[in-house]
Amino acid sequence: MIRKKAKPNPADGIVDISDEREWEQSRARRASSPARPPKEETNYDDAEVTLSGPAAAVIVAVEADAKRPAMFKLAIAVEGQTEQALIGVHEDTLVAWRLLKDRRLSPEEWEMLRKEQEKEEAYRSALYMLDFKARTQAELRRGLARKGYAAEAIDGCLERLARQGYVNDAMFAQRFAEQRVTGQKKGSRLVRQELMQRGVDKREIDEAIKGLDEEVERNSALALAVKRWPSVKGKSERERQMKLMNMLLRRGFPGAAAREAVRKASASAAETEEWDTPEEPFDGDGLE
Incomplete structure (x- = not known):
């Protein structure tokens, strides 16, 4: 009789740190780690679900993510599935939802937690794209959509980036216009067209073009x-x-x-x- 080789469980390597005292020690260790995006004040009041009914999932282990500061990995036993699910959540979500070992999640809570995870993944992916160059909201939206993120996750990600100042289309348009005119010797009409292609709002484009120095544009044309x-x-x-x-x-x-x-x-x-x-x-x- 031939036995099938069991598939590896993604949660096998997780070390449980569900004790809340370990959270404080973990945060102290991360305090000496490299700088990360500023922590924002997040309101999770609406996410504090107290629904009754059968549990759709149970948390079996919690571990700090060594590669991503302020992130935690959760191993979750999902009802009706033979393999445990492994998801990542931000520490704010972990604390607000009190995601401890043996925490039982209702079907609604489990669905909300999965959406929170996708928003966090979209956010990290957007930060990675911004590491290479500045982008508009429309460019980030297109890039995240190509990666397969849901529209709801993308919306939440862009709102978070805007609150933190990582995305600002008005400032992008201003700097873009100045660089194109002085550095690449392009006129304001072509700059306007390129900003439109990048999805910048017409009002913000008008402000950026209006802010250009006419003398600088004439000098670029002459050069x-x-x-x-x-x-x-x-x-x-x-x-x-x-x-x-x-x-x-x-x-x-x-x-x-x-x-x-x-x-x-x-x-x-x-x-x-x-x-x-x-x-x-x-x-x-x-x-x-």
């Missing part, structure tokens, strides 16, 4: 025109100027700024060419 002028080909000066003008307009610069940049770039180039033209050698002919 780009001077750089591109030598490579612009044409049968006449007028044709070269029109090609350069169209290029600046495609880069999003306003018409007035583009015309001024083309005029100054072509005039500067003509003046440089005049100074660089070698003079005829002087041989003294005609002098007595």
Whole structure:
């Protein structure tokens, strides 16, 4: 008779620390660990469920997560399932819900706890994305949706990030606009289009564009025109100027700024060419 190999239980490696006294010792140990996102005041009053009825799950073990500060791992025996479930919760949830060993969870409590876990996982995933670069709420929403998080979990995650100041579309739009104009030599019209593609609200885009220094934008247009002028080909000066003008307009610069940049770039180039033209050698002919 061949026996099937038993599947490993994810809860086998958990060491029980359900004693509340261990929570204080665990927090003391984490106090010396690297900095983590600031702890926020969370209201779990609505989550303090006191429902009666049959239990859907029972907590069999609790352990501090060594890899994620302020997080705990729970091994839970779920009714109707042969294997125990392993979930992670924030310490605020652990304390507010009094998630101790042998704590019995009603079906409603178990469902709420699973949603809390998904919100926490979405939050950690969003922080990971923000480590690479600043993002808008819409960009984070799309990224979290691609990872399979539910809309409710994403909404809760974004609200939490906004409260903590990790996501601020108005500030993002302002910095984005300034960097694109000065660093990448793009005009305000193209910047507006790129912010719209990133899901920034129209009102916040308007404020960011309004905050741009017009003189800075004109200087960026001129710098780009001077750089591109030598490579612009044409049968006449007028044709070269029109090609350069169209290029600046495609880069999003306003018409007035583009015309001024083309005029100054072509005039500067003509003046440089005049100074660089070698003079005829002087041989003294005609002098007595």
